[in-house]
């Protein structure tokens with residue numbers, strides 16, 4: 001089957017500002033893809049081009065095999081969208097809203113099922129205008145799912161949700177993906193990208209500067225691991241090239257943390273100290289890699305002007 005999303009050399013200019021500066025991307029059906037990038041990098045613009053809500057200046061796009069600019073109703077019902085901030089239909093209740101929208105789709109979810117999926121049962125008969133920000137966000141997610149789409153676009157789906165709400169939204173997205181559906185999401189939460197995405201793309205100044213699975217992106221898996229310990233009281237430092245920090249902790253950078261930990265365990269046993277106090281092994285996080293890449297590409301803000 002062809003890719004769910006195919007974009008080639010997509011450009012979007014707003015006057016002199018090139019918000020999307022030649023993005024090519026292929027997302028196969030069944031993949032969860034996360035777009036990361038600083039504020040103003042062009043994520044929403046690019047996603048709205050894929051959704052058919054903005055016209056591109058140049059480039060080729062196919063979403064579920066159709067150019068979104070020409071996508072009719074038969075195409076639109078196959079695509080679900082959760083906007084960055086919906087803020088509409090305040091006078092309706094979630095149940096009324098979902099019932100209303102369910103009517104547009106050939107094979108929708110049951111509105112009460114969608115409400116339960118996002119954990120909004122208690123508020124299903126409360127006007128949306130009276131919901132909290134996080135509850136509205138849950139209603140937005142339910143609205144994106146109501147048509148049981150093949151492809152779901154999520155623009156910052158969990159912004160404003162409490163930790164429990166985020167976990168619940170993640171579970172809903174995972175469950176959706178587990179049925180072989182495709183997801184493209186934007187997020188500022190690196191843990192969210194790591195938790196959900198098969199691949200992430202980092203977009204800076206309108207360009208994708210790095211693309212790959214979250215655990216290998218930017219050479220992450222090849223970067224040195226950091227082993228830290230509290231020096232066991234009354235003992236000499238363990239063998240190895242440990243560096244002492246001001247707070248007394250010892251740190252070692254290594255490409256082979258397993259070997260370091262094994263040597264440390266042998267040493268501790270020989271010294272009769274048992275557990276090594278405060279032992280931690282830390283790999284660079286996705287956030288470390290992301291921040292480095294954004295810095296390298298000079299992207300602490302706006303797209304190329």
Ligand SMILES: Nc1ncnc2c1ncn2[C@@H]1O[C@H](COP(=O)(O)OP(=O)(O)OP(=O)(O)O)[C@@H](O)[C@H]1O
Nearest residue numbers: 014019037038039040041042043044045046302303
């Ligand atoms: N309708 C518009 N007219 C003019 N400029 C726009 C328009 N929409 C977006 N821009 C500009 O295009 C650039 C990219 O904006 P976009 O909303 O796509 O970024 P983003 O990556 O989604 O940012 P954020 O993380 O803050 O949501 C920004 O510089 C923004 O000011």
